[in-house]
Every structure is written in structure tokens, then in C-alpha cells.
Amino acid sequence: MSKKQDKNIDPLMMDHDYDGIQELDNNLPTWWIGLFIITIIYGAYFVTDHLILGNQVSAEVYREQEVLMAQKAKEESKAPSVKLTALTDAASLASGKAIYMKNCMACHGLEGQGVVGPNLTDPFWIHGGSVDKIVHTIKVGVPAKGMIAWKSQLKPQKILEVTSYILSLQGSNPAGAKAPEGAKE
Numbered sequence: 001m002s003k004k005q006d007k008n009i010d011p012l013m014m015d016h017d018y019d020g021i022q023e024l025d026n027n028l029p030t031w032w033i034g035l036f037i038i039t040i041i042y043g044a045y046f047v048t049d050h051l052i053l054g055n056q057v058s059a060e061v062y063r064e065q066e067v068l069m070a071q072k073a074k075e076e077s078k079a080p081s082v083k084l085t086a087l088t089d090a091a092s093l094a095s096g097k098a099i100y101m102k103n104c105m106a107c108h109g110l111e112g113q114g115v116v117g118p119n120l121t122d123p124f125w126i127h128g129g130s131v132d133k134i135v136h137t138i139k140v141g142v143p144a145k146g147m148i149a150w151k152s153q154l155k156p157q158k159i160l161e162v163t164s165y166i167l168s169l170q171g172s173n174p175a176g177a178k179a180p181e182g183a184k185e
């Protein structure tokens with residue numbers, strides 16, 4: 001009589017018998033299967049989280065930084081509604097000239113005619129020729145082209161003075177002026 005037909009033997013008993021050790025074909029416990037399914041679901045969630053949500057999180061952080069930087073830039077360049085006007089009084093222009101001779105002349109020329117830096121006496125501007133734009137260019141500089149940001153060395157009032165001085169040179173047409181660069185304004 002085979003073991004399977006023997007009613008006294010557990011029907012779950014498999015036909016394996018090694019040295020008296022027998023194997024049972026029990027169903028897996030429900031809690032174990034539950035855990036197994038949970039790990040699969042969590043695995044799927046984990047992959048999704050890393051490939052999709054993970055990207056979204058860093059994009060969000062990036063966007064936040066952009067917003068902060070934009071706010072900072074806005075503060076630095078002052079609200080667009082506060083339009084700067086060039087100073088015209090002799091004292092401010094004299095102070096602007098002194099600042100120019102000390103800091104800017106080497107690159108822009110004794111008379112603003114341009115050397116390494118562009119000609120500042122013509123109506124052509126690479127970064128814009130309005131008072132606000134010139135002030136902004138001086139503040140942040142053009143580091144890629146060799147002009148440093150001056151905001152740490154010159155106070156806003158000094159930057160406005162040197163800007164006013166530069167604008168007073170418009171149309172002075174100095175000898176040896178550098179060819180126009182940028183757009184006419």
C-alpha cells in the first residue's frame with residue numbers, strides 16, 4: 001500500500017522521506033503572503049517614488065531656488081517702478097568722475113572712449129543704456145567679459161554718480177573712440 005492511500009497518513013504529506021524526515025505541503029500562512037504582497041506593492045511604490053516623484057521633488061526645490069533668486073535679483077535691481085534718474089548737479093558729477101578715474105578708466109579709457117571695455121560715449125549699449133540698466137550692469141558686472149561686480153565696492157549712491165558721469169559723456173565723441181558695440185538706444 002502506497003503512503004497516499006493510507007488514510008492514517010496526513011494528506012498534505014508529500015512523497016518525500018529522507019531518513020525519517022518528511023515534508024508537508026502546507027499552504028503558506030496568510031500573514032506571510034500578506035507580507036509578501038506588501039513588499040511587492042512597496043517595491044512598486046519605491047521605484048515610482050524614485051523615478052517620478054524623486055524628480056518632481058528636486059524640480060520643486062530647483063523652482064523654489066529660482067523664485068528666491070529672482071526675488072533677490074529684483075530687490076537688488078530695485079522695483080521696476082522706482083525708475084532712477086541721472087544726477088545732474090556738479091558735485092555728483094565730479095564725484096562720479098573721480099570714481100570713474102579711479103576704477104573704470106583703465107578699461108574704458110580716460111575719456112570713456114573704450115579700451116578693453118566698450119566705448120561709453122556713443123549711443124550703443126550691449127547691456128542697455130537707460131540709467132537703471134547701466135546701474136544694474138555696474139552693480140553685477142559682466143564677469144564673463146572681465147568686468148567685476150562693483151556692488152561690494154561702490155555704494156548705490158556712488159554707482160548712481162558714476163553712471164551719471166558716464167551718461168554726461170554721451171556724444172562727446174573723443175579721439176580714438178572704440179567702434180560701437182551693442183544696440184543703438
Ligand code: HEC
Pocket residue numbers: 099100103104105106107108116117118124125126127128134137138142145146147148150162163181182
Ligand atoms: C577690467 C576691465 C574693466 C573695468 C575695470 C571696468 N569695466 Fe566696465 N566693462 C568691461 C568690459 C570688458 C565690458 C563689456 C562687457 C560685454 O562685452 O558684455 C564692460 C561693460 C561695461 C558697461 C556696459 C556697456 C554696454 O555697452 O552695455 C558699463 C556701463 C561699464 N562697463 C561701466 C563700468 C564702470 C562704471 C566701471 C568702474 C566702476 C567699469 N565699467 C570698470 C571692462 C571693465
